[in-house]
Amino acid sequence: MIRSYYAIIDIGSNTMRLVIYSQDKSGRLHEVENVKSVARLRNYLNEENTLENAGVSKLLTTLQSFKNVLEIYELSKFSCIATATIRQAKNKEAIQKKVQQEIGWDIQILSEKEEAFYGYLSVVNSTSITEGVTIDIGGGSTEVTYFKDRVLLESHSFPFGALTLKEFFESSKTKEKAMFNLRLFLHEQLHTLDWLKDKQVPLIGIGGSARNMAQIDQNIKEYPLAGLHQYQMNDSDIAHIVSFLSSFDQLQLEKIEGLSKDRADTILPATCVFLSLYEVMDAENFILSRKGLRDGVFYEYLSASTETNLYPDVLEDSILELIYEYNLNITQIYHIQSLTGKLFHALYEKGIGSLTKSDWTILQQAGHVFNLGQYIDSESSSQHTFYLLANRTIDGLMHIDRLKLALVASFKNSTVFKQFIDPYKYWFLRQERKKLRLLGALLKFTYCLDATKRQVVSDFDLTFKKDRIIMRIYCHKDYNPEQYQTEKQKKHLEKALDKQIDIEFIPALTDR
Incomplete structure (x- = not known):
């Protein structure tokens, strides 16, 4: 895959920094290189607000070093910007000219x-x-x-x-x-x-x-x-x-x-x-x-052809980035989302599990990245899923929300859930921990309905009794793998809901 690379040099008063980004399928940028030099140009700005020769020399030496790093990259966009010290320097035009002559770059001096x-x-x-x-x-x-x-x-x-x-x-x-x-x-x-x-x-x-x-x-x-x-x-x-x-x-x-x-x-x-x-x-x-x-400079550049320089939904873009990065099956994701939504809202309307609208938000997010750790190793996919989601930046999510996402999306069983949440148990009330376990069990259950990623389950209906739930699942094609996995997994959902779940798999009319 041919990558687009973008580079920026930031000439600050304290530090100078070169950052190189690559752009992924979702359009968002990832740092590839981050090179820093503590130039402290501010110390060379004298009482007349002139950047002294020693400061100009340090600037040029650092820029040449950055230029050497950039030689191996074919850039789609390059910017060299300067802030307060160069902005305030009376000899800023002379500095710009000197950089152009010796380095070949135009410095953009940002206004306040x-x-x-x-x-x-x-x-x-x-x-x-x-x-x-x-x-x-x-x-x-x-x-x-x-x-x-x-x-x-x-x-x-x-x-x-x-x-x-x-x-x-x-x-x-x-x-x-x-x-x-x-x-x-x-x-x-x-x-x-x-x-x-x-x-x-x-x-x-x-x-x-x-x-x-x-x-x-x-x-x-x-x-x-x-x-x-x-x-x-x-x-x-x-x-x-x-x-x-x-x-x-x-x-x-x-x-x-x-x-x-x-x-x-x-x-x-x-x-x-x-x-x-x-x-x-x-x-x-x-x-x-x-x-x-x-x-911010590149956000403006990348949005130059659009009506606004604001991403419509930061978190949605971040989730999409994860889907691309870990090669997740988007068809399966949307199918599971539909099944999960129907089950969640049926329980919500009956007041089972004390579910709330904010719980559905967590479940939606987790449904997009459920079990992504299988990309690394299917045998320990739950552990990889939790670690990856809990310990990487996800734009749009505060740390505690990122942790909630990781706990739900990595759910395997109650024992593993307890292992994952133990270092953070004081971050949550007992009821919150119980709710997260329920959401994880629910999501794991609906993913079992598509265990072979063939969208075998077309629909289901529910009948609620006092102490049990009857679930009729309508299928096409061979549904034996889905039936096996769902029957195996349902005990975790039963325990979380404190209700027995009776499941019947029924061939769709076209298969009868």
Whole structure:
């Protein structure tokens, strides 16, 4: 298969980064390469706002290194963008000319508005959040936006970033004094934007500082799931990290698990920004987005031929991506979806199992990726299914919802279910665990009705008695494998529903 490759170079104030993506069948992008250089160009911006020769030299050397990496790729699209430091440099035109002469690339210098917009665009196209405030703390600027119904309504760029804010600690005699002055400054700055106050919506963090803060939080908590995208924290979590970080000196910070060594001197001021904005907003929670500025640039490019640059349904696209990646049978999926829907809604209408509309949403999602682990190994497909779904990023799903999906889609029996849920049992109430087991048993049962992937079962009807359910299943073709698997599996559904299930397989009229 011929792949399309896309590359972007992001010239930031603190770091420079080259990211190469490939595009899959679903149209979404996957990182192939991610090369980072801690150039700290902000340190070469003098008092006259001129990027000094040493900074220009470092820029050119890093870009040439990136160019060497790109030589093995045939690119469909390439962008080289620059943010605050180059934007603020008085000699930016000369820098652009120098790069063109020596490297052969045109640098696109993003405006403050463009930088904020791309951050917003990456969030709404990689999460299911419909209203929120985004924040991206760079080395020399901080971008915030507010969106509602996925539409950008407000944006602003503050002329300070993680590198400039660390000056509070360099100019104060004590760390306590520096923290006090920094927090006072941040609250004064954030209160200048009326649209931020008391927003009570999710605060979505973008960029390296946000990632590092989330990684530290996960390490402190010994968090059992993999992945950072859509990881949630609250104000007490962030306050704890501020207190935790402030207790260490520079050398100790460099050894903290989850913290990049090159951010050891900027993570504390950056975390103070997150906490201050959380307080000003009275935020609902803090959510990390792994997708940021660079992703936003390509979201705009890939949607150039459409009426909107927003994906209609982020989660649906992510599920479709899994279907393509693991070569799942789409015909079978839709057939099972129909059978599962009929059984679920019949139970729902009778009040059996305390089912809700949100349970159907989970069941629908799990039905699309049920038992995908068989792609790796059929003998241990349940284990592979759970691990893959629980520990990979699924755009549009928060971590707990991703875990629910994994538990339902990997259901084999009650024993295996208990093994999978045991490390997370305190994440759920007892009734929630019982419900997830029921949904898994129900889905496993309906998949047995198509055990040979031939859509042998055309329909069924149900009769409800006091303590049992009578199920007449109408089939065409030979249905012996389906009958065997269904009779074998029904005990798990019977136990979950606390009802006996009597099954009768009946040939369709055309087969009689």
